[in-house]
Amino acid sequence: MSTIQPAIRVTDLKKSYGSHEAVSGLSFEVAKGEVFGLLGPNGAGKTTTVEILEGYRARTAGEVEVLGLDPGKRPRELREQVGIVLQSSALYVNLTVREALSHFASLYPTPRDVEETIALVGLEGKEDSRSRTLSGGQQRRLDLALALIGDPELLFLDEPTTGFDPQARRAAWETIRSLRALGTTIVLTTHYLDEAQALADRVAIIKDGKVVAEGTPEDIGGAKAHRSRVSWRDEHGALQSVDTDMPTKLLNELTGEALAAGREMADLKVSRPSLEDVYLDLTSETVDESV
Ligand SMILES: Nc1ncnc2c1ncn2[C@@H]1O[C@H](COP(=O)(O)OP(=O)(O)OP(=O)(O)O)[C@@H](O)[C@H]1O
Numbered sequence: 001m002s003t004i005q006p007a008i009r010v011t012d013l014k015k016s017y018g019s020h021e022a023v024s025g026l027s028f029e030v031a032k033g034e035v036f037g038l039l040g041p042n043g044a045g046k047t048t049t050v051e052i053l054e055g056y057r058a059r060t061a062g063e064v065e066v067l068g069l070d071p072g073k074r075p076r077e078l079r080e081q082v083g084i085v086l087q088s089s090a091l092y093v094n095l096t097v098r099e100a101l102s103h104f105a106s107l108y109p110t111p112r113d114v115e116e117t118i119a120l121v122g123l124e125g126k127e128d129s130r131s132r133t134l135s136g137g138q139q140r141r142l143d144l145a146l147a148l149i150g151d152p153e154l155l156f157l158d159e160p161t162t163g164f165d166p167q168a169r170r171a172a173w174e175t176i177r178s179l180r181a182l183g184t185t186i187v188l189t190t191h192y193l194d195e196a197q198a199l200a201d202r203v204a205i206i207k208d209g210k211v212v213a214e215g216t217p218e219d220i221g222g223a224k225a226h227r228s229r230v231s232w233r234d235e236h237g238a239l240q241s242v243d244t245d246m247p248t249k250l251l252n253e254l255t256g257e258a259l260a261a262g263r264e265m266a267d268l269k270v271s272r273p274s275l276e277d278v279y280l281d282l283t284s285e286t287v288d289e290s291v
């Protein structure tokens with residue numbers, strides 16, 4: 001473990017709502033300047049965890065350190081250094097885009113320029129619209145703008161691109177990449193695994209309030225994720241796939257059989273399991289313990 005202080009350190013975090021334990025002993029660290037993805041099914045405990053780190057929820061047990069501070073004590077310095085996209089927010093419905101951003105800018109010591117931030121999230125032309133009149137995706141862009149306006153050192157993005165059209169999602173990815181290049185630490189939750197793969201340096205997959213896997217998007221899932229997947233359509237058009245450590249041998253056998261039988265292997269492809277494949281494998285009800 002490096003001696004440099006991480007941006008976030010979570011040790012054995014627990015959170016119960018009544019008798020229901022939503023977070024059951026989470027531990028992870030996020031290095032400064034890292035993009036860290038929290039993945040997991042609905043109800044896994046992602047928002048609960050993120051909101052504890054933001055100081056929005058009290059924890060039941062465990063240690064949490066954010067930029068060296070305890071968010072549970074709601075220290076002012078932390079508020080000034082952190083930007084947040086909540087999973088659901090409809091706070092400033094009667095303010096225009098420009099008014100909401102100007103208001104938030106005034107809360108930070110060194111805010112980003114309002115017009116620049118509007119351009120950054122692609123809300124040009126909507127500056128004077130009240131936020132309640134924005135479309136769902138435009139509201140989400142405003143949420144992202146509100147998180148960026150303080151020019152924070154640390155960003156929490158809880159499903160920041162949900163509802164974005166494909167262009168807006170790619171534009172948000174570019175924004176997140178450029179923030180990373182500037183050294184911003186980013187904690188991102190998403191259900192879009194291509195997004196996690198594109199943006200995150202490391203991801204943790206959470207299920208039932210526990211980390212079930214952690215690592216880079218490429219390496220998560222261990223050796224299994226390094227296998228090749230050979231897929232093709234059989235004579236009935238059904239998709240078949242086999243995972244193997246020896247794709248050459250397998251391909252030779254499969255194509256040999258097909259040639260001998262005079263069959264075509266339509267859509268024949270060799271690929272590596274995507275993060276999505278690994279995710280589905282790890283979070284499905286019948287977890288394969290042989291991994
Ligand atoms: N305020 C609350 N009171 C009671 N239970 C809650 C509360 N907030 C969340 N929960 C429960 O805690 C669990 C974790 O919820 P959480 O919102 O953290 O999940 P999530 O991983 O963010 O899911 P999603 O992907 O759907 O956003 C769920 O079972 C949820 O019902």
Ligand SMILES: [Mg+2]
Pocket residue numbers: 046047048087158
């Ligand atoms: Mg959530």
